Amino acid sequence: MEPKLLLLMVVEVVVLTVGAAASADYVRPPPRKTLHFPWTPKSSSYPQQVHISLAGAKHMRVTWVTSDKHSPSVVEYGTSPKNYTSKAEGENTRYSYFLYSSGNIHHTVIGPLEDNTVYFYRCGGEGPEFQLKTPPSQFPVTFAVAGDLGQTGWTKSTLDHIDQCKYDIHMLPGDLSYADYIQRKWDTFGELVQPLASARPWMVTQGNHEKENIPLLKDSFVSYNSRWKMPYEESGSDSNLYYSFDVAGIHAIMLGSYTDYDEYSDQYRWLKADLSKVDRERTPWLLVLFHVPWYNSNEAHQGEGDDMMTAMEPLLHAAGADVVFSGHVHAYERSKRVYNGKSDPCGAVHITIGDGGNKEGLAHKYKEPRPEWSVFREASFGHGELNVVNSTHAFWSWHRNDDDEPVRSDEVWLTSLIGSGCLAENSRELRKILSSP
Numbered sequence: 001m002e003p004k005l006l007l008l009m010v011v012e013v014v015v016l017t018v019g020a021a022a023s024a025d026y027v028r029p030p031p032r033k034t035l036h037f038p039w040t041p042k043s044s045s046y047p048q049q050v051h052i053s054l055a056g057a058k059h060m061r062v063t064w065v066t067s068d069k070h071s072p073s074v075v076e077y078g079t080s081p082k083n084y085t086s087k088a089e090g091e092n093t094r095y096s097y098f099l100y101s102s103g104n105i106h107h108t109v110i111g112p113l114e115d116n117t118v119y120f121y122r123c124g125g126e127g128p129e130f131q132l133k134t135p136p137s138q139f140p141v142t143f144a145v146a147g148d149l150g151q152t153g154w155t156k157s158t159l160d161h162i163d164q165c166k167y168d169i170h171m172l173p174g175d176l177s178y179a180d181y182i183q184r185k186w187d188t189f190g191e192l193v194q195p196l197a198s199a200r201p202w203m204v205t206q207g208n209h210e211k212e213n214i215p216l217l218k219d220s221f222v223s224y225n226s227r228w229k230m231p232y233e234e235s236g237s238d239s240n241l242y243y244s245f246d247v248a249g250i251h252a253i254m255l256g257s258y259t260d261y262d263e264y265s266d267q268y269r270w271l272k273a274d275l276s277k278v279d280r281e282r283t284p285w286l287l288v289l290f291h292v293p294w295y296n297s298n299e300a301h302q303g304e305g306d307d308m309m310t311a312m313e314p315l316l317h318a319a320g321a322d323v324v325f326s327g328h329v330h331a332y333e334r335s336k337r338v339y340n341g342k343s344d345p346c347g348a349v350h351i352t353i354g355d356g357g358n359k360e361g362l363a364h365k366y367k368e369p370r371p372e373w374s375v376f377r378e379a380s381f382g383h384g385e386l387n388v389v390n391s392t393h394a395f396w397s398w399h400r401n402d403d404d405e406p407v408r409s410d411e412v413w414l415t416s417l418i419g420s421g422c423l424a425e426n427s428r429e430l431r432k433i434l435s436s437p
């Protein structure tokens with residue numbers, strides 16, 4: 001073993017031991033109240049709830065809401081303040097939900113953009129100037145990860161901690177606003193996240209709280225699909241509920257836990273097609289996100305991911321997925337590399353990070369004994385950071401919201417499968433699955 005690696009492992013053991021000792025007398029704080037959003041009058045064409053997302057290579061989608069139906073879907077942008085050298089026009093949509101009718105939701109794709117560059121932009125020809133930074137085209141790249149956000153005092157604490165870290169992209173494995181049919185709560189959520197989501201791309205997938213369906217009256221995901229349009233068209237998918245994107249040597253796949261996933265489904269067919277295009281020379285890391293965890297030793301939501309796991313795990317294993325992030329359970333858990341229910345050096349590391357801070361509180365009860373694959377589990381609010389350093393190494397850390405301080409509570413170096421010899425072995429399996437009709 002290399003001395004450097006040995007040193008890292010020693011450091012890791014020390015850190016984990018210290019972390020475990022600290023958590024022994026750690027008193028978990030109770031849930032916090034839902035935030036109050038005072039109404040402030042704005043002109044009907046004033047851009048609100050601004051957020052951005054990646055939209056294919058070198059492009060970004062800017063989304064915002066105006067109450068005015070005639071306000072243009074135009075974004076002006078440039079690399080220096082107040083000097084907009086480019087302009088793009090997009091589309092807009094609106095929806096109604098019983099007595100509620102949404103504002104106009106504008107989606108405008110801007111680009112081509114330079115990598116790792118700050119842009120200044122303005123929406124709809126008026127209102128404040130926003131600033132965004134495009135992700136780098138090469139390692140290192142950092143992701144902030146937090147699911148099950150909601151809009152409580154804890155959500156605010158989580159977002160403040162994310163704001164303090166240096167990151168390029170936010171990934172959210174489902175459950176955004178906890179609007180739960182109350183549509184104006186989608187608007188307050190948009191307002192809450194705007195300071196962060198207008199500055200760095202938010203790549204999200206949907207959870208049960210996005211469904212909001214009422215049999216015979218309302219389809220699922222009406223609000224989510226209207227407001228959080230993700231690059232599904234850009235990634236060859238015909239549904240906003242599953243898509244993929246590339247960034248700096250990483251291929252990330254966002255799946256839907258609440259849409260069909262069996263081997264005859266559109267989602268499964270799209271996943272096969274998407275995986276057949278992945279080139280691990282170009283994107284050595286393969287990340288996957290979806291809402292309902294497959295490896296979960298919390299009592300909450302036990303077994304809910306089993307059907308999807310049975311359908312899709314063989315495919316993701318054959319494709320050599322490195323890390324799988326999920327939410328749903330309001331707690332944090334990290335597994336060893338696993339496959340088929342047990343440790344497997346060629347499987348993926350599964351991380352449950354559904355602890356963003358929503359109103360439902362934490363999931364405290366864990367199954368005993370702890371399964372052999374579970375490395376770290378704790379019911380606290382917090383967020384994660386994945387710093388992908390190069391093609392083989394990434395540093396993962398989980399930051400607990402210890403009252404109002406972010407405390408680094410779990411951390412580990414992850415190595416990609418690319419250097420492991422697993423991929424050659426798995427690729428035979430993959431070819432077999434891909435060639436079946």
Ligand SMILES: *[C@@H]1O[C@H](CO)[C@@H](O)[C@H](O)[C@H]1NC(C)=O
Pocket residue numbers: 080083085
């Ligand atoms: C605006 O930006 C362009 C291109 O970067 C530059 O040539 C021009 O001088 C700038 N104008 C002002 C007023 O700063």
Ligand SMILES: *[C@@H]1O[C@H](CO)[C@@H](O)[C@H](O)[C@H]1NC(C)=O
Pocket residue numbers: 389390391392393
């Ligand atoms: C990747 O990063 C790790 C951790 O910093 C380092 O030990 C390793 O040598 C790097 N590999 C390459 C090929 O640069």
